[in-house]
Amino acid sequence: MSNSLLALVLLDTPATPDMAALAKALRARHPELATEVAENGDAQQAQANSPLIRCGNELVAVMSMPAPIPDDPGLWSRASTTWPQAKAAAARHRGHLIVSVLGQNQRPLPAARLTTAAIGALIATVPECCAVVWNGKVARSADLWLDMSSRSFAPYPDYPSSLWVDILPFRSKTGIGAVTMGLSAFAEREIEFETHKLTLPTLVNKVDGLAVYLVEHGLVVKDGDTFGRDSRERFSARYQASDRFEGLPVLFCTDGSA
Structure with a gap:
């Protein structure tokens, strides 16, 4: 599995960031992170026109x-x-910035944290920013990114995983369900969770908690495992290709009824 994470910052009008201002904003927002504009000698590790x-x-x-x-x-x-306003932002943008941590075999969570911090500093210094598309799967507003990216290096489970993973509810034949979008970059699979016992807010909360756990630990839930808060709340999990979402590789979770 490739661990490369790519973010696209959408711009109302094309713009080239001031990298010195970006480095200054990144230091101000995350003082624990040693940050500087890269020396020219580092340029051989990237394309010649990629500021570092x-x-x-x-x-x-x-x-x-x-x-x-x-x-x-x-x-x-x-x-x-x-x-x-998502569709309006997409329709009006006229340029974008590509943001990525360089290097082979990057670990997904540290790369996501660093990329997210850099994007927050970009939004703080480039007023044309209007949206962010994370790894081709999740789109959020620039304002939300500016706010939530301040927690890029917060300890588990408080980092801004909702910028990286979408949770989409749906109705099933036996009740309700929810599927993630974007989790596979961290844990190889998405979560598809169906239930007839849980309310929608409780279901979304369960999926969110499991997703953040998998972002932190990787795919530690094995095919056939059960999990839950206690012996009275148990959910089964199995690996499969989703019947609902075009064969998407999922960790399919149920409360035994779906």
């Missing part, structure tokens, strides 16, 4: 692209369920 920020031992590349990203109606329909 050095954060500790890692390099973050920020590439300016004077064009919109390809249209993805499904992405923006999902985003619209919690962000009503």
Whole structure:
């Protein structure tokens, strides 16, 4: 599995970040992170036109692209369920920034934390930012990113995983369900959870808790495992290709009724 995480920061009008200002904002927002504009000698590790920020031992590349990203109606329909202005932001943007931590075999969670912190600093210094698309799966507003990215390095479970993983409710034949979008970058699979016992808020809370646990630990829930708070609340989990979502590899969870 590739651990490369790629974020796209959408711009109302094309812009090239001031990398010195970006480094300054990143230091101000995350003083624990040693940050500087990378020396020219580091450029051989990236494309020649990719400005670099050095954060500790890692390099973050920020590439300016004077064009919109390809249209993805499904992405923006999902985003619209919690962000009503999502489709309007997608329609009006005219440029974007590509942000990624460089290097082979990056561990997903540290790379996500660092990329998220860098994006927060970008939004703080580039007023044209209007949205962020995370790894092609999750779209959120720039304002939400600016706020939540301040917790990029918060300890488990308080980091901003909802910027990385979407939870989408649905109705099933036996009740209700929810599926994640974006978790597979951290845990190889998405979660598909169906129940006829839980309320929707409780279901979403269960899925969110399990998703954050898997972001932190990887796919530690094995095929056939059961889990829950106690002996009275047990859920089964199995690996399968989703029947509902076009063969998507999922950790399919039920309360024994679905």
